[in-house]
Amino acid sequence: MxxxxxxxxxxxxCAGVERAIRTVEEALKAYGPGKIWVLHEIVHNRHVVEDLRSQGVSFADSLDEVPDGAVLIFSAHGVSLEVEEQARSRDFKVIDATCPVVSAIHRKLNRAGAQGLAAVVIGHQGHQEVIGTVGQYQGDSGRVHVILTPEDVEKLSLGAGDKIFVTQTTLSVDETAETVKALRARYPEIEGPRKDNTCxxxxxxxxxxxxxxxxxxxxxxxxxxxxxxxxxxxxxxxxxxxxxxxxxxxxxxxxxxxxxxxxxxxxxxxxxxxxxxxxxxxxxxxxxxxxxxxxxxxxxxxxxxxxxxx
Ligand code: SF4
CATH class of the missing domain: 3.40.1010.20 (4-hydroxy-3-methylbut-2-enyl diphosphate reductase, catalytic domain)
Structure with missing residues (x-):
């Protein structure tokens, strides 16, 4: 039996999570306990967060909670342009532990905004990564749309002109396949993610x-x-x-x-x-x-x- x-x-x-945790550990070695603040959970795992907290790392939900002079680390999920700017305008030493895969998606949204292209993010509204990604769009935020299902595609009205889409990294290619299919059927000209924009x-x-x-x-x-x-x-x-x-x-x-x-x-x-x-x-x-x-x-x-x- x-x-x-x-x-x-x-x-x-994964490599992105290991890198984020190692970043906090290296910062701890360099600055010592009590000085390191991480914006949001460094990665979404209770054991990892509790372990780092026990070594003297603090976690904040917003920049308002972080004291001047702190070493501030952005989590693996990334942050919006607004948060980046606010953080850099304060008296912080900023270290960016955003996963490089997420950063590549950020750059894509960034460029799309600068070029005035409409952008679609396939992901979960309210997830930290999606908030950060949407917030990386430069310019009129009304031109970025978060969708998840093929039904959501029906509700979009993107109009003529160039457009792109990206996907949240915690969704696999398989999971987004139906939504991508519906998106391409409705907007054949839409530009999809390159290989380095998927996880x-x-x-x-x-x-x-x-x-x-x-x-x-x-x-x-x-x-x-x-x-x-x-x-x-x-x-x-x-x-x-x-x-x-x-x-x-x-x-x-x-x-x-x-x-x-x-x-x-x-x-x-x-x-x-x-x-x-x-x-x-x-x-x-x-x-x-x-x-x-x-x-x-x-x-x-x-x-x-x-x-x-x-
Ligand atoms: S994007 Fe992929 S590699 Fe990066 S942290 Fe997320 S799951 Fe890991």
Whole structure:
């Protein structure tokens, strides 16, 4: 009896998240505890944020909370032009830990605004990354539109003239496919994202979870509830026909979930640390798992250099 555990090789922290966390760690080394402030959560993971907080890093929801003289770090999700300008006008040492993939999208929106092109952002209204991306459009903000579904495309009225679209990085190419199709059907001239404006890490993690779902009764995703990419992984598993849960760590595992299962899949969102995954595997082995089998291949992901902190 018992169950086997399938562990996705393609899981957990991506290059952008690792870079953001390393940026805060380097800043801590350079400036010491008590001086570092991060605007918003550096990445959407409770363990990462609590760990950095315990080392003397502060997190703020707005610039008003940050004292003069602070070292201010922008999170991996990026910020709007307005926030950038406000921050640089204050007495802060600003360090930008925005993921380079997100920064490339920012530059695209920036240029579109400067050229007066209409822009469409496919993503979740209100997500920090989307707020930052929309806020990177220079000029009339009425020319940037946030949509998510093919139905939203029907409601757009972009008029004649050039236009572009980009997608939120926590959505995979698969997820946005229907919306992109509807957008291109309605506006054949619209210019889509280049390869460097989409996130390969997101796609690879979703593909791996789809594979797990086809082989498992239950798929456990390590990640925080406010992590968009982790929630997407849970949804991908559910769409693939498996039960799926999103948990911060092993303390949330309910033994009842494991009654009558033959195979349990495990993966982790792009902001979840590997030690959380290992904690989950250990608990599953205690609860009747008899082996851990790593599945799928591991892509050699890009590495992003940490920005200068001094
Ligand atoms: S998921 Fe992609 S865009 Fe987001 S931080 Fe990671 S590498 Fe960057």
């Amino acid at each position: 018992g169950f086997k555990i399938l562990l996705a090789r393609e899981r957990g922290m 390969r890490a997101t796609q690879l993690r979703q593909d791996a979870v789809k594979d797990l779902a086809s082989q498992c009764d239950l798929v456990i995703i390590a990640g925080s509830r406010n992590s968009s990419n982790s929630r997407r992984l849970m949804e991908v598993a559910q769409k693939g026909g498996a039960r799926s849960v999103l948990i911060d760590d092993e303390s949330e595992i309910d033994q009842n979930w494991l009654a009558d299962v033959e195979a349990v899949g495990v993966s982790a969102g792009a902001s979840a640390p590997e030690y959380v995954v290992q904690g989950i595997l250990k608990r599953l082995l205690e609860y009747g798992g008899h082996e851990v089998i790593e599945t799928g291949s591991k892509d050699s992901e890009r590495k992003f250099p940490v920005p200068e902190v001094k």
